[in-house]
Amino acid sequence: xxxxxxxxxxxxxxxxxxxxxxxxxxxxxxxxxxxxxxxxxxxxxxxxxxxxxxxxxxxxxxxxxxxxxxxxxxxxxxxxxxxxxxxxxxxxxxxxxxxxxxxxxxxxxxxxxxxxxxxxxxxxxxxxxxxxxxxxxxxxxxxxxxxxxxxxxxxxxxxxxxxxxxxxxxxx
Numbered sequence: 456x457x458x459x460x461x462x463x464x465x466x467x468x469x470x471x472x473x474x475x476x477x478x479x480x481x482x483x484x485x486x487x488x489x490x491x492x493x494x495x496x497x498x499x500x501x502x503x504x505x506x507x508x509x510x511x512x513x514x515x516x517x518x519x520x521x522x523x524x525x526x527x528x529x530x531x532x533x534x535x536x537x538x539x540x541x542x543x544x545x546x547x548x549x550x551x552x553x554x555x556x557x558x559x560x561x562x563x564x565x566x567x568x569x570x571x572x573x574x575x576x577x578x579x580x581x582x583x584x585x586x587x588x589x590x591x592x593x594x595x596x597x598x599x600x601x602x603x604x605x606x607x608x609x610x611x612x613x614x615x616x617x618x619x620x621x622x623x624x625x626x627x
Contacts, residue, residue: 461523461524463479463487463489463522464489464518464543464547465510465515465516466516470513470551470552470555471551471552471554471556472622473551473556473557474515474558476519476520476561476564477535477595478522478524478525478535478539479523480494484523489517490517494596495596497596498560498596501596501615501618503619503622508626519535520564521536523539555589556621556625558593559590559591559592560594560595561577561593561594564592565592569592577592578594584614591614591618591621
């Protein structure tokens with residue numbers, strides 16, 4: 456069964472926090488609100504953002520690699536459609552402030568936006584988060600991230616407190 460296009464994206468020329476994720480899931484496709492699911496709950500916990508802050512385009516831009524739900528595949532959702540980011544990202548990102556904090560959530564966003572790390576694993580990119588300045592790679596906050604956090608205790612001990620601090624700085 457196919458899905459009618461329903462782009463889910465949020466941004467304004469004032470958004471100083473940019474979250475680039477994979478693509479909307481089925482729940483987000485249904486609601487039309489980015490990160491409006493359990494993964495979004497975990498992402499808000501990681502970032503310290505409230506629902507109100509997350510969904511205020513003057514504060515936060517939500518720009519997935521694929522703007523529309525790609526459908527189901529075995530083991531999860533299909534990858535983001537490949538034509539979406541090349542067609543729209545430069546147009547959207549050019550409207551955002553240059554002094555923004557960018558969160559790259561998941562392997563697709565990281566590979567596209569950190570091309571020098573294309574051959575790295577997602578875990579290696581996240582482990583080297585300090586090397587990317589105002590760009591912070593994060594694992595996808597799906598239920599599977601519990602295993603990632605268990606295997607990488609530095610994520611909660613080191614990265615998340617710094618992430619929350621940087622977000623708080625951008626909200627001032």
